[in-house]
Amino acid sequence: MGRPQLNLDTKPFVIFEKKGAVGLLTLNRPEALNALSHPLMDELEKALDECAADSAVRAVVLTGSDKAFAAGADISEMEGLNAAQMRLDPHLSRWDKVATFPKPTIAAISGYALGGGLELALACDLRIASETAVLGQPEILIGVIPGAGGSVRLARLLGRARALEMLLTGKRISAHEALKLGILNRVVPVELFLEEALKLAREIAAMPPLAVAAVKKSVLSALSPDYPDYPKALKLERELFYDLFDSEDQKEGMQAFIQKRKPKFKGK
Numbered sequence: 001m002g003r004p005q006l007n008l009d010t011k012p013f014v015i016f017e018k019k020g021a022v023g024l025l026t027l028n029r030p031e032a033l034n035a036l037s038h039p040l041m042d043e044l045e046k047a048l049d050e051c052a053a054d055s056a057v058r059a060v061v062l063t064g065s066d067k068a069f070a071a072g073a074d075i076s077e078m079e080g081l082n083a084a085q086m087r088l089d090p091h092l093s094r095w096d097k098v099a100t101f102p103k104p105t106i107a108a109i110s111g112y113a114l115g116g117g118l119e120l121a122l123a124c125d126l127r128i129a130s131e132t133a134v135l136g137q138p139e140i141l142i143g144v145i146p147g148a149g150g151s152v153r154l155a156r157l158l159g160r161a162r163a164l165e166m167l168l169t170g171k172r173i174s175a176h177e178a179l180k181l182g183i184l185n186r187v188v189p190v191e192l193f194l195e196e197a198l199k200l201a202r203e204i205a206a207m208p209p210l211a212v213a214a215v216k217k218s219v220l221s222a223l224s225p226d227y228p229d230y231p232k233a234l235k236l237e238r239e240l241f242y243d244l245f246d247s248e249d250q251k252e253g254m255q256a257f258i259q260k261r262k263p264k265f266k267g268k
């Protein structure tokens with residue numbers, strides 16, 4: 001693995017601030033466009049645990065910088081691993097923590113939300129974006145597929161044709177396209193995206209907590225009868241994702257990214 005397992009920097013990779021009843025979590029790894037490394041996700045997990053345990057926190061806003069919400073999982077940490085190693089890596093279950101978080105979560109997105117970054121936003125309950133946001137699941141361009149729910153959640157949100165177009169081309173889409181597709185709740189000018197998300201979070205945080213929890217539980221369970229195979233689908237996606245780490249194309253795709261060159265795929 002290319003990157004250290006600990007945050008050896010003095011700055012936190014996740015800044016946790018309490019804004020009244022709202023927990024604001026800001027991803028803070030600007031030099032790598034908030035790529036979701038092990039140390040960053042460790043800190044995110046810890047901050048989420050604190051928010052879950054603190055009854056004064058009634059809603060959570062997850063954000064990045066104007067330039068990047070998050071450009072994906074950290075490719076340099078994954079590129080050399082095989083499928084067995086990926087399966088053993090506890091890092092990858094952290095996305096589930098956001099998806100199953102007991103309090104309402106809002107992603108405030110600006111700039112890049114790609115790969116695992118978009119999956120993190122899709123794991124949140126609501127999504128507010130700036131006009132400059134760029135969303136996509138580019139995993140196919142580096143020889144893999146989404147592994148943290150992207151293909152399953154987009155299929156549910158967008159339907160077969162539109163999800164497959166995004167996933168099979170790896171194409172990035174604008175905030176306005178994403179709004180039209182139903183991925184986002186709303187799009188606002190860049191200087192307002194965080195304030196808009198905090199405003200919505202404050203509104204929800206002011207609602208009765210038990211009712212908020214009940215609404216969230218009810219909506220999540222209301223979706224499941226329509227998708228009886230949802231957990232199975234997530235499991236299948238993850239297995240397919242892991243298997244790709246035994247392919248030459250995954251090595252080539254990720255090495256090419258790191259060496260800043262075009263990959264040559266062989267279908268092997």
Ligand code: DAK
Nearest residue numbers: 031032033035071072073074075076092115116138147148
């Ligand atoms: N990983 C590592 N480093 C990254 C990165 C990433 N995903 N994205 C950007 N960086 C780093 C770049 O390497 C560069 O570092 P230096 O060269 O300066 O050291 C720095 O951030 C700035 O990036 P660029 O120089 O590339 O900046 P540009 O403005 O030219 O381009 C870009 C921005 C976002 C278009 C480009 O950086 C890019 O294409 N990034 C990669 C996007 C991508 O492919 N993302 C998907 C990664 S795969 C799972 C959970 C999650 C996942 C899988 C499984 N389970 C639970 C099973 C997720 C997988 C992924 O996300």
